[in-house]
Amino acid sequence: MIAERSPANTWIVDDDSIYVYGLKKLISIKELNTQLSHFVNGEEAICALKKANEDHNLPDVILLDINMPVMDGWEFMHEFAKIKPRTGKKIAVYMVSSSVDLNDIHRAKNISEVSDYLFKPVRINQLKEVFDNV
Amino acid sequence: MSFFEKGKLSGDDVHLTPLINDLDTGIWKYNFNTREVKWSTGFYTLLGYQVNEIECDAYTFFEHLLYHGDKPFFFNAINNRIAEDTPPLQLRFLTKKNGYQWFETTIRKLDDEHGSIVYGSLVNINRYKQDDLLSAHSQITNDGAFKTARLGIWEIDPQNINTIVLSKQVYDLFDLQNHLKLSVEEFISFFEPPYRPVLQNAINHTVEDSRPFDIELLLRSAKNNMLWLKVKAVPVIDHLGKCTSVKGVIQDIDSEKRKLLKLEQSINLLTDQNRRLQNFAYIVSHNLRSHTGNLQFMVNLFEQTETTEEREEIFSHIKTISDSLDLTIEHINEIVKIQTEITKERKMVELEPMFKNICSALKNNIETINAHVEGDFTQCREISYIPAYMESILQNLLTNSLKYSHPDRQPVIKCYTLTEGKHIYLIFEDNGLGIDLDRYGDKIFGMYKTFHQNTDAKGIGLFITRNQIEALGGSIKVDSTVNVGTKFTIRLV
Structure with missing residues (x-):
């Protein structure tokens, strides 16, 4: 018997409510082993991260959108890099966008804290891979 | 008959005859009283003849050998009894084989018992003279070439380091009638103000470090013509390597540069x-x-x-x-329309009535938040613009100010015009939420960029506004302080 793995703690940082709805729906239909939290922009997610760090409740995976109001994905990464040394946990950050602008892709790949750049809509096997890598 | 034939010379001078005959110089002598002419052997040789091959007389000398065009000149010199020393003359004589050639002769006068005598020594200067003439000719040709190339020469006078020697072409480029010497300062002052330090520095560097230069400068000529010139220079250095002068060319490159x-x-x-x-x-x-x-x-x-x-x-x-x-x-579609509408004709737009119309269209929004909206267009009441653009600009900025008003105070929105020189500005000021420009900067004019947590923020208004303004050659900038307000400054023209 293989022991049941604890579900991956996944944060979605995205202002597109339809996309987030779909993602949640898909995960529940496919019964992927993950627990979802949703934040509508970078600022909310950063605040939550600081708190989660104190509560030892940090996420395993962050699916981060680029274009968001208040604090976008780039700014989030900037803030995240500041927090990261204080966290004792490996957090995999995936930038997720429908932008096919090569500049965006290049920029994302140059941020060492970013694990990968995924195109919207994210495919189910990509999601599986993301959660399996945890 | 040669006057230095053997036996004709008297006494001690006899031994000189062969020496004189050896010289590549001819000697001639003319007696005014007897009209008698005498030539040395060298004279014959010089002209390519054998001794006695031609008749030695006044007629042959003056009418046959001497070029008729030079006769008045020569006669004038030998008949001039007053001057003791006549400077050497350059004359053309007919040679046996090579046609007329240039010679130089000295002229000496002597009065003795035989009468009034004039004599001189003759040398062939044809080669030098020809070089001279050729170079004079090439000077003329060069003049033409320089003129065609609109190219002139300039040089800092080595005698007086503060003055500049210019060739005629430079004076022409500068539209200067009289060819006065210019000081370096005056020379530089012909160029437009931003280029003066450039030229001054270049000259200084050349003088101090012997560094050559090649720069393009804008000239304002004496007749107020604006002209692009290429000014090149190299240092002139002495044997110790020190720069003594600066020498260069100035070329009109106006049409190419433009x-x-x-x-x-x-x-x-x-x-x-x-x-x-x-x-x-x-x-x-x-x-x-x-x-x-x-x-x-x-x-x-x-x-x-x-x-x-x-x-x-x-x-x-x-x-x-x-x-x-x-x-x-x-x-x-709206964005594409900006590009298609740009070809539409500009019309005089009266700002006040247009602003009032927009205010009444947004009456509900204004009243809901109890905003105070002011329009002051006294500095510029109307402007030639594409009416649809102006309407869209005013509406977008007003909507923007209303949307991001501060909840803790009565919103005050001011819209007014300013004129400054040939520019017309439209200012839009509010006391709203403001925006952190250090953080967002120019992004606020980007498409689908929203910054506040407003559900009706679409991020399209300011993008379109900027495009409309820029499409008509204007610009927009923003000043803002969070919780104080925002000011948009639009340069319309």
Whole structure:
């Protein structure tokens, strides 16, 4: 018997409510082993991260959108890099966008804290891979 | 008959005869009283004749050998009894084989018992004279070439380091009638102010470090013509390597330079447009993709769900996507319209009535938040603009100010015009939420960029406003302080 793995703690940082709805729906239909939290922009997610760090409740995976109001994905990464040394946990950050602008892709790949750049809509096997890598 | 024939010389001078005959010089002598002519052997040789091959007489000398054009000149010199010493003369004589050639003769006068005598020594200077003439000719040809090339020469006078020697062509380029010597300072003052330090520095460097230069400068000539010139110079150095003077050329490159500048301008414009077009393509692709992606997503989910409730929920999302897609396409249309409407004619737009119309159209929004809106167009009441653009600009900025008003105070929105020189400015000021420009900067004019947590923020208004303003050659800038307010300054023309 293989022991049941604890579900991956996944944060979605995205202002597109339809996309987030779909993602949640898909995960529940496919019964992927993950627990979802949703934040509508970078600022909310950063605040939550600081708190989660104190509560030892940090996420395993962050699916981060680029274009968001208040604090976008780039700014989030900037803030995240500041927090990261204080966290004792490996957090995999995936930038997720429908932008096919090569500049965006290049920029994302140059941020060492970013694990990968995924195109919207994210495919189910990509999601599986993301959660399996945890 | 030669007068230095053997035996004719008297006494001690006899031994000189062969020496004189050896010289590549001819000696001639003319007696005014007897009209008798005498030539040395060298004289014959010089002209290519054997001794006694031609008759030695006044007629042969003056009418046959001497070029008729030079006769008045020669006669004038030998008949001039007053001057003791006549300077050497350059004359043409007919040679046996080579036609007329140039000779130089000294002229000496002597009065003795035989009468009034004039004599001289003759040398062939044809080669030098010809070089001289050729170079004089090439000077003329060069003059033509210099003129055609609109090329002149300038030089800092080595005698007086503060003055400049200019060739005629430079005076022509400067539109100066009288060819006065200019001081270095005066010379530099002919160039437009921004180029003066450039030239001064270049000259200084050449004088101090012997560094040559090649620069392009804008000249304002004496007749107020603006002309692009290429000014080149090299140092003139002494045997110790020290710069004693600066020497160079000045060339009119006006038409080439202007073409180049125009070309550069076009390239910049094209690059800018290209960049915007590419950016636009990315934005369009991004926004359409996010909708179509969601649509695909929902349709897939729809297929995978079975309960009616779930399917209804998903379908409601599909409807939302369809509406968003429609809106996005509408926005794209609006942006494309900016480019097509730019060809429309500009008309005189009266600002006050237009602003009042927009205020009444937004009456509800203004009253809901009890905003105080002021319009002051006394500095500039009307402007030649594309009316649809002006309407859109005013409406977008007013809507923007109303949307981001501060909840803790009565919103005050001021719109007014300013004129400064040949520019007309439109100012839009509010005491609203303000925006952190250090953080967002120029992004606020970007498409689909929203910064506040406003649900009705679409991120399209300011993008369109900026495009309309820039399409008509203006610019927009923003000043803002968080919780104090925002000020948009628009240079319309």
